[in-house]
Amino acid sequence: MLPGGGQPWPLGRVMAGMTRSLALFLGAALALAGGVAARPAYDLAPVDAEAERLVGKYSLAGASLRLARGGAVVHRQTYGGYSGNERLAIASASKWLSALTLARLVERGDLRWDSTVGEYFPDAPVATRAITLAQLFSHTSGLRADDVPCVSDRFTTLQACAREILAVPVLAAPGTVFSYGGNSMHVAGAMAEIATGQAWDDLFIAQMVQPLGLTETDWTAGTNRAGYVRNANPRIAGGARSTLDDYGRVMDMVLAGGLHEGQSFLRAQTLATMALDRAAGLVIVNTPVPDYDFGYGIGQWVEAKDAFGATYRVSSPGAFGFTPWVDWQNGSSGVLLVSGNGGLMRDDLTALERLCLKQLDFERTTNSTLRPPGPLPAVSTPPPPRHSPPATRRVPTTLDATRRAL
Numbered sequence: 001m002l003p004g005g006g007q008p009w010p011l012g013r014v015m016a017g018m019t020r021s022l023a024l025f026l027g028a029a030l031a032l033a034g035g036v037a038a039r040p041a042y043d044l045a046p047v048d049a050e051a052e053r054l055v056g057k058y059s060l061a062g063a064s065l066r067l068a069r070g071g072a073v074v075h076r077q078t079y080g081g082y083s084g085n086e087r088l089a090i091a092s093a094s095k096w097l098s099a100l101t102l103a104r105l106v107e108r109g110d111l112r113w114d115s116t117v118g119e120y121f122p123d124a125p126v127a128t129r130a131i132t133l134a135q136l137f138s139h140t141s142g143l144r145a146d147d148v149p150c151v152s153d154r155f156t157t158l159q160a161c162a163r164e165i166l167a168v169p170v171l172a173a174p175g176t177v178f179s180y181g182g183n184s185m186h187v188a189g190a191m192a193e194i195a196t197g198q199a200w201d202d203l204f205i206a207q208m209v210q211p212l213g214l215t216e217t218d219w220t221a222g223t224n225r226a227g228y229v230r231n232a233n234p235r236i237a238g239g240a241r242s243t244l245d246d247y248g249r250v251m252d253m254v255l256a257g258g259l260h261e262g263q264s265f266l267r268a269q270t271l272a273t274m275a276l277d278r279a280a281g282l283v284i285v286n287t288p289v290p291d292y293d294f295g296y297g298i299g300q301w302v303e304a305k306d307a308f309g310a311t312y313r314v315s316s317p318g319a320f321g322f323t324p325w326v327d328w329q330n331g332s333s334g335v336l337l338v339s340g341n342g343g344l345m346r347d348d349l350t351a352l353e354r355l356c357l358k359q360l361d362f363e364r365t366t367n368s369t370l371r372p373p374g375p376l377p378a379v380s381t382p383p384p385p386r387h388s389p390p391a392t393r394r395v396p397t398t399l400d401a402t403r404r405a406l
Contacts, residue, residue: 044075044359050352051336055080057348060340062086066248067356068255069332073248074360087243088339089221091318094240097208097217097250098185099137099299102192103270104207106133110195113273113298117166120191124166131174136188137298138278142172145181145286150233154222157232158200162190171285178296179285182237185299189236201230212249212260217242238318244337247324251333254314254326274298275311288319288343292350304329315353318342323349332360 047065055063062082067075078084105111111133118129128143135141148168150161165183172179189200196203201219205228208214219234221241231239253259258266277295279302284290295302297314303325304313315325321338334356336349 042074042359044077044356047075047352047356047359048077048079050355051077051079054338054345054348054352058340058345060338062338064244064337065356066244066335066337067332067360068248068252068334069360071252071256074332076244082337084244086337086339087216087241088322088337089239089241089318089320090247090322091221091238091320091342093242093247093316093318093322093324094219094235094238095137095185095299096316096324097204097240097242098189098236099274100250100254100266101204101207102133102137102188103266103274103298105192105195105203107267107270111192115191115195117187117191120194121163121166124163125170127170127173128166131184131187133188133191134278134298135174136184136191138296139178139180139184140175140278140282140296141184141187142170142174142177142179143181143184143187144168144171145179145183147182148186151182151186151235153233154231155233158186158190158193158234158236161233162187172283175282177283177285178279178287180287180296182235185237186235189234199230199232200234200236201228208250211265212253214242214246214249217246244335247322247337248333248335251324251326251335255328255331255333257328274300275302275314277302277305277311289346313357317346317349321345321349323353325353327357330357330361332357 044067047067051063051065054060060080062078062080064078064082064084064086065075066073076084102111106113113132113134115133116129117124117131117136121129131141131143136143139145143165148161148165150156150164153161165187168183171177192203193200198206204219209217209228217240218228218231219239220229220231221235221239223229234240249260253265254271257268258264258271275297277297279296289301292303295305295311297311300314300316302311302313303315304327305311306329312329313325313327315323317323319342321336321340321342323336323338323342324334326333334353336352338345338349342349
C-alpha cells in the first residue's frame with residue numbers, strides 16, 4: 001500500500017516518471033510494498049557447497065549466510081559449527097552502521113554532509129578545518145590512514161582521541177587523495193557527539209538500535225559480555241559486534257530504499273548520496289582491495305555502477321571476513337558471517353558473494369520506455385536545521401570528561 005491507502009502503481013509507470021538518479025532506489029521500495037509478483041524458486045545448492053568449501057579451506061569454526069529479496073529472507077543457512085546466533089566482531093562492516101547513524105543526523109538537520117571540522121573543533125590545526133563530514137567518511141579527508149594509538153584505547157574518550165588525530169600532520173589537502181583508514185571516521189563520530197550533545201552509544205541506540213529493533217549490536221567488540229556494553233571511545237570505523245540477523249535487518253532497510261517495516265527510516269535520496277563514488281578520479285594512496293576496481297561512497301564500497309554512472313551494488317566487508325552487501329539492480333542483499341583472516345579470504349569471499357547474486361538473479365520486467373538511472377547527485381540538500389547552530393560549539397561536559405569504558 002502507498003501512503004494514504006492507495007494501491008501501488010505499476011512499477012514501470014512509476015519508475016518512468018522518477019528522476020533517473022533515484023529510480024533504482026525507489027523501485028526497490030515499491031517492490032517491497034507489494035508491486036512485484038511472487039518470487040521464483042532459487043537454486044542455492046551451489047551457494048551452500050561454496051560456503052562449506054570456504055569453511056574447510058580456511059579451517060573456520062563455521063559460517064552463516066542470510067540472503068534476502070522482495071522484503072523476505074529467502075535463504076538462511078549455517079555451516080561448520082555455527083548455529084546462526086553467533087555475535088562477532090565485524091571490523092570494517094562497522095563503517096556502514098556508523099554512516100547510517102550519521103545519515104539520520106543529517107536528515108534531522110543536526111549535521112550536514114558538508115559540515116566542517118572547523119565548525120566543531122575551531123581550535124583544530126588550520127589544515128584540517130575545511131575537511132567535511134562526507135570527506136571524513138569516504139577516506140578523502142587527507143588525514144593519515146595509520147591509526148593513531150588512542151583509537152584503540154578503552155580508557156580515553158572519543159573527544160580526546162579526535163583531538164589527538166587532528167593534531168597529526170595531514171597527508172594531503174582535503175578531497176585530493178583516497179587513503180583508507182579509521183582516523184577520519186573517529187573525528188566524524190566526535191563531531192556527531194558535539195552536534196547532538198549525546199555520547200555515541202546514545203546516538204546509536206536512538207538512531208539505529210531502537211528504530212530497527214537491533215538486539216545484539218554494540219561498539220565493544222573486544223568483550224563477550226551480554227547485552228549492550230557501552231564504550232566511551234568506540235572505534236567508529238571498526239569496533240562494532242553484531243549478529244547475522246541484526247545486520248540483516250539493516251541490509252533489509254537499505255535494499256528497500258530506506259523503508260523499514262513500511263515506514264521511512266531514511267530517504268532514498270540520502271542513500272543515493274551515500275552511494276556516490278567519491279574516490280573517482282582521486283590519487284589512491286592506500287586501499288585494502290588493490291586488485292578490485294571498487295570506488296567508495298560514505299561508509300561503503302561502491303562495487304558496481306551502470307553505464308550511466310549510477311551505483312547499484314555496495315558493500316562493507318570487514319578484516320575478519322564478515323561481508324554484507326546490497327545490490328539494487330539484482331534486488332537482493334546478503335550477509336555472510338565468518339571470523340578469520342578477511343584479507344587472505346577476500347577473493348573467495350567475493351566469489352561467494354557473486355555466486356549468491358548469480359543464483360538469485362531473475363528475468364527482470366523489461367520495458368523499452370525505461371532507461372537506466374543517471375549519475376547520482378554530488379551532494380544532497382539537507383532539510384533546514386531545527387535550530388541555528390552557534391558560531392562556536394562547545395563539547396558538553398558529559399562528553400568532555402574522561403570516562404572509563406564499562
